[in-house]
Amino acid sequence: MSEKVDVVVVGGASAGYAAAVAAAESGAERVVVLEKARRDDVGGNCRYSAMGFRFVHDGADDLLGLLSPARREELAGRIRVRPYSRDEFFADLNQVTKNLIDQELAQILVDDSRSAVDWMTELGHQWVIWPKPVRVDGFLEYPAGTVIGPADGGLGLVERWIQIGGRLGVELRTESRVSGLLGNFHSVQGVVVDGPDGRYEIEAGAVILASGGFQASAERRARYLPPGSDLMKVRGSRHNTGEVLDMAVALGAATSGQWQGGHASPIDLNAPDVEVDNTVNRYAYPHGITVDVNGKRFFDESERHRTYTYAKTGWAVIKQQGGIAYQIFDQQAVDLFPEAYRAAVPVQADSIEALADKLGIDAVALARTVEEYNGAIDDSVPFDPTREDGRGTVGISPRHTNWARPIVEAPFLAFGVTGGITFSFGGVRTNRDAQVLNTSLDPIRGLYANGDMVGLFHHNYPSSSGMTRNAVFGGRAGVSAADAAGRR
Structure with missing residues (x-):
């Protein structure tokens, strides 16, 4: 059995639907989205994320213009957000990826970020404006980069994509696993599908791969990621297992991104093994200290704002004995906890020693760590939670660079954490039009990719830039694929 369509998209989450909708808007008459999950599980990692978008903007008034009239009226005159420029976004991408990000794709991501959100x-x-603000002088103050997110979170985003696609004639087929690509090193003409009623082929003018990374496969984590990664909890969908990525590489697609890297963040020690949502995030670490099972600090908790460090902090935790660490706070930090800590x-405990006993940590060692940290704080620098304030430690290693305050106000609090992986960084290489390149760096005709299928990030990524990437390059993939389908 076989059929013909203009564009087939592999993956039914935000990366796939952005491309599918763009293709339909660009004149592709028949666009089919293939999703291996059941209908009530469609959406990949989006289903499990509160989600934000990082994009260039001119500050509070500009962002308010994106909200509904009711939300705009509610927040007008109450929020403060400084502008986020193209230069700053581009610098952030390079700083966290250690300048290894593809410079052309990074520039496109930055330059097209606002127009993608407008689209x-x-x-x-x-x-909605979704992060927890800091209250200063009667204003709600937000960090510049990531302020806006979809109403009803990632699940709301996916369901709206599906509705928008439906209005444009995009067909969603669930329980439809792609088991092969029809093509070779030079061109792709379709896919092989294992659907609910058996195997069949789809001949397509263009194929867009948007099925995510390989992080939900323990076997692939063991193959590509650092030792012990196969035991990590998966902060997201169980369906992102990487087989379509393997198919593209076997066909001859060039690779990019950091194949031994991924988005790994600190999450609750008792979180489920897979399909973990935002309620288990533990991102308050810049306002306390984090120690291993021996009561010792092991990284700079406040190197930058958490939106620039959380996606690598999970790796720091997972490297510790047992992949376990403990975040330690006093009462001064409580008002700065993100929403996830509410649950x-x-x-x-009323003393650090008693806290250590409850955690099963050497009480003398933890008390010494806290004492050394407290004594190293440069209290000549004012504390300012609205910016990277430079109030750090002196003479201890690792440093605590910002927001350092002595841990002295009981009762003291501890949260057990481990590292949870959200998405892998290794993927196929694409050009500015989202065409997949082969190992000769020529475009594979008819083959496009978007989302975590694409290798873009290294070491780390600025929070929420992945969602913006999905919209920016989904638009480009859809337009290019529709054009290719029209020429076949």
Whole structure:
């Protein structure tokens, strides 16, 4: 059995639907999205994320213009957000990836970031301001880079994509696993599908791969990621297992990104093994200290704002004995906890020694760590939670660069954490039009990719830039694929 379509998209989450909708808008008459999950599980990692978008903007008034009239009226005159420029976004991408990000793709991501959000808004996506603010002088203050997210979170985003696609005639087929690519090193003409009623082929004018990374496969984590990664918890969908990525590489696709890297963040020690949502995030670490099972600090908790460090902090934790660490706070930090801590139940005690006993940590060692940290704080620098304030430690290693305050106000709190992986960084190499390149760095005709299938990031990534990438390059993939389908 076989059929013909203009464009087939592999993957039914935000990366796939951005491309599918763009293809339909660009004249592709028949666009089919293939998703291996059941309908009530469609959406990949989006289903499990509160989610934000990082994009260039001119500050609070500019961002308020994206909200509904009711939300705009509610927040007008109450929020403060400084502008986020193209230069700053581009610098952030390079700083966290150690300048290894593809410079052309990074520049496109930055330059097209705001127009991509405007396009989504015109399509019918709705936005909210979602991070927890810091209250200063009666204002709600937000960090510049990531302020806006989709109404109803990632699941709301996916369902709106599906509705928008449906209005444009995009067909969603669930329980439809792609088991082969029809083509070779030079061109691709379709896919092999294992659907609910058996195997069949789809001949397509263009194929867009958007099925995510390989992080939900323990075997592939063991193959590509650092030792012990196969035992990590998966902060997201169980369906991102990497077989389509392997197919593209076997066909001759060039690779890019850091194949031994990925987005790994600190999450609750008792979180489920897979399909972990935002309620288990533990991102308050810049406002306390984090220690291993021996009571010793092992990284700079406040190198930068957490939106620039959380995606690598999980790796720091997973490298510790047993892949376990403990975040230690006093009462001064509580007002700065992100929303996810509301549902968390900390270990509490009126002394550091008693806290250590409850955690099973050497009490003398933890007390010494806290004493050394408290004594090293440069209290001549004012504390300012609204920016990277430079209030750090002197003379101890590792440093605590910002927001350092002595841990002295009981009861003291501890949260057990481990590292959870969200998405892998290794993927196929693409050009500015989202065409997949072969190992000769020529475009594979008819083959495109978007999302975590594409190798873009190294070492780390600025929070929420992945979602913006999905919209920016999904738009480009869809337009290019529709054009290719029209020429066949």
